[in-house]
Amino acid sequence: MTRPANKNQSKNDAYEWPRLENGGLDLDKLINQYGLQDEIDLIKRGCLEVLPFEELVRKLVLGKVNSTPLRIKFGADPTAPDIHLGHAVVLRKLRQFQELGHKIVFIIGDFTAQIGDPSGRNKTRPPLSKEEVMENAKTYQEQAGKILDMNRVELVYNSDWLDKMSFSEVIKLASKYTVARMIERDDFHKRYTEETTISLHEFLYPLAQGYDSVYLKADLEIGGSDQKFNLLVGRDLQREHNQEPQVILTMPLLEGTDGQRKMSKSYHNFIGLNEKAGQMFGKLMSISDELMWRYYELLSQLSVEEIGQRKEDVESGKLHPKTAKVELGRELVATYHCRELAERAAAEFDRVFRDKALPDEVPSFGVSEKPITLVDSMVQHTTTVSSKSAARRLIKQGGVRVDNEVIKDINYQIEFTDNSPEHLVKVGKRSFYKVYVKVNET
C-alpha cells in the first residue's frame, strides 16, 4: 500500500487508500496500521453518534501522517453565568481531544447572545448587553477551565466575523440552504405541522452557527444531541464553500439528579460547577445507583476498564454501591474544587448520615416566597412537626440541620440563591426533606 501522504503533501492530496470490495475504506486496516484503536475508543466513549465514522478515521490518519492536530469546534452561548454537570459532559469530551493532542477551537457565541430572541416569544433568550455577555463569558471560561486546559484552547468570539457580515453576504449564505431542509429539522417540523409560529429569524441562527465552521475551518464539531441539526448545517455549509465537511460528534444529554429529565436549571435537578463542595457531594450521593454508572461514564476521568471493574465488583457484591457512589462524589468534587475539600465533604457526609443512608426518595417542596423561615418550613413540610412552638423546641435542642449544618437559631431563614436554589433539611434522626424555590417563568 502506498503511504497516504507525507509531511510535504497537503491534507487533501489524493492517494491510494486501502479499500474494501464494496468501495468503502478498509477501516480496520487503517486503524491497525496507524495504531488508532485506543484513540478511537476514547473518542467514542459516551458518544451518541460520530458521523460519518469513516471520515473521522480518514482525518485521524491524515492528521497523524501530516503531524497536524484536528481542529475541534465547540460553541457555547453565554446566555447565563453558570454551568452545571450537564455542560461538563461535552467539556470532558473536549478535554479528551485535548489529551489526544488536538486543537480545541472554543467559540463564545456572543453574536447571538446579544441579539437574543428579537420576536420576544422565547423568554429564555432575552437580548443581553455586551457587558452581560462578556461577564457571562468570563465566568463560563473560569468554570470550563476546571475541565479544559484553557491555555491550549483557541478562544474566539463569533461576533468577530458575524457582526461584520452585510445583508448581501447573509443573502449569499442563505442561498446555500433550502427551506425544505430547514423545516425537516425535528423541532421546526413539529411546530410547522402544528401551526405553531416559527419566526423567520430562527432559520438564520443555524446558518450563523454553521458559518462558524466555515470561518474556522473545523475538522470536527462536538455538541449535545439537541445540537445535531446545527452541527449538520455546519457540515453542509462547509461543503458548499468547497471545504472538507466537518465530522460531527454528539454527546447525550445528562439526566439530572432526579434521573428523569435532562439536567437543567429550570428542572431543579442540576449540580452546578460552582456549588460548594459539601452541597455538590450531597447531591451526588442522592442520585440513584443506576444513574451513578451513567455519571461515571460521562463525567469521570477513570478509564472504561476501571469503571467496568468497579461495576463488576458492585454486581458481585465485592463493593457496596454506596462506596462506589462516594468514590464518584470524591472524584467529581476533587475535579471541580480540590482533593482536600472532597475528603472533607465525604467525611462530613459520612458523619451526618452514619446512622441512616439518605432514603431513595426525599420529599421535595417548592416554595414561592424567598426566603422562608426554618420554623414555617418545618410546620408546612413535615407531618411530624405540628406547630411552630414544636419546631422551635426541636431547633433549640439541636435536632435540626440544613445542608448538614446544625441550626440553633429559631429565627433562621432558609435563603435561596442562584447557586443554592435547593436545601436539604434534616429533622431528628430519620426525617429528611428538600425545599427549593419555584422559578417563575425564567
Place this chain on the structure above:
Amino acid sequence: MTRPANKNQSKNDAYEWPRLENGGLDLDKLINQYGLQDEIDLIKRGCLEVLPFEELVRKLVLGKVNSTPLRIKFGADPTAPDIHLGHAVVLRKLRQFQELGHKIVFIIGDFTAQIGDPSGRNKTRPPLSKEEVMENAKTYQEQAGKILDMNRVELVYNSDWLDKMSFSEVIKLASKYTVARMIERDDFHKRYTEETTISLHEFLYPLAQGYDSVYLKADLEIGGSDQKFNLLVGRDLQREHNQEPQVILTMPLLEGTDGQRKMSKSYHNFIGLNEKAGQMFGKLMSISDELMWRYYELLSQLSVEEIGQRKEDVESGKLHPKTAKVELGRELVATYHCRELAERAAAEFDRVFRDKALPDEVPSFGVSEKPITLVDSMVQHTTTVSSKSAARRLIKQGGVRVDNEVIKDINYQIEFTDNSPEHLVKVGKRSFYKVYVKVNET
C-alpha cells in the same frame, strides 16, 4: 361632524370620523365632503385591487386636510436595460398620481440586482456588476421619463440603506415575519408542496423590499399583480415598526401582442418603449380588436369617458375598428416618440398596407442563427418562393420589404438586436411573415 384635523395637527391625531352603523367609516360622506370622487375614479382606473380601500380614503382625506401629498412607492429592479409597454402600465398609474399632486418615491432596486440569484438556479437573475446596474438604471430612468415627470420624482437607490444593514439587523427584521406566512405565498406554496427547491435567501428578498416601505415611510405602494405578496409584506413590516401601513394598489399584467400571455421579452410579444416609431406603430396595428380596448384602458391618456365613447362608436358602426386602432397607435407613438413621427408612421403604414390589411394571423418563424440572409429566410419561410434565385429575382424587382422598407440588396441580412428581435417581411403584395430570433435560456 368635527373636522378631522387642521394643518397644525399631526396626521395621526385622533378625532371623530363619520361612521356607519357597522362601525366602518362612512366613505360616501367623506368622499362627498372632501370632493374626492374624481380623484378616486382616476386612481382606480385599470386597477386590479386597492387594499384596503377605506384606508386609501382616510389617507386622501388626511392628505387634503393637512395639504400633505401621499408618498407613492414604486420599486424597479434594473436587471435589464429595456422596458416595454407592460412596464408602462404601472408607470402610467404613477403619472396619474403625479398629476393628482402626490409624491412618487421611485426606488431603483440596485441592492438585489447586484446580488442576483446566488444559488444560480434562477438564470433570469444573474448577478450584475455595479456598472451594469447603474447603466440599466440610467436607461430605465430615460424611458420612464417618457411617462413620468422625473424632475418631480424622489429617486432613491435601495442599496443606500440595505447595503448598510448588518447580520444582526437582518435577524431583527426577519424576526418580524413568520415562516408560515412566507410559505402561504402562492408561488412558494406551490413549490413547497411540489418539493421544488426553495433556497432560504428567497425568503429574504421580500423582507428587503418590504423594509424599503418602512425606510421610506410609504403611504401607498404600486405594483403589478405578481407583486401583491411583496407589497403586503411591506404593509406588515410597517405595522411591526409602528408605522401606519401602506395601502397597496395592484395593476394587471398587460397581455402581449399575441393577446395570450403577459407581455414579456421572452415570449416575443412585447413592444419596447425604445422601439422605432414605425415598428411600434406596426406592432400596435397587429393586435386584436379586443386587446385594443385593453391597451386603451391601461396605456392611453384618454379619459374613461372618451374611451367609452370611442368604443360605443365602434360598436354602433360609426367608427371603423381599424381607425380606432390607428388612433391608439398614433397616441402611443406620440407618447414614446413625438407627434410628428407618429403621423409619419401612420401614413407609411397606410401606404404600405393600403391594398390589404395585415392579416389577423401572420405566420411567425423563430431562427436560431443570427443574422440570416433575406434570401435564405424567404426560401425557408414562404411557400411561394421556391428557390434562392427566385428570391433574388423578387428582391431585385423591389417586391420585398423588411419592416416596411423596400430591400433591393440581394445580400441583405436580417439582423436581430435586443431592441428589434423581430422583423416583418412582406413578399409581393399579399404575403407576410415574421421572423424572430429564438432566445436560448435567458
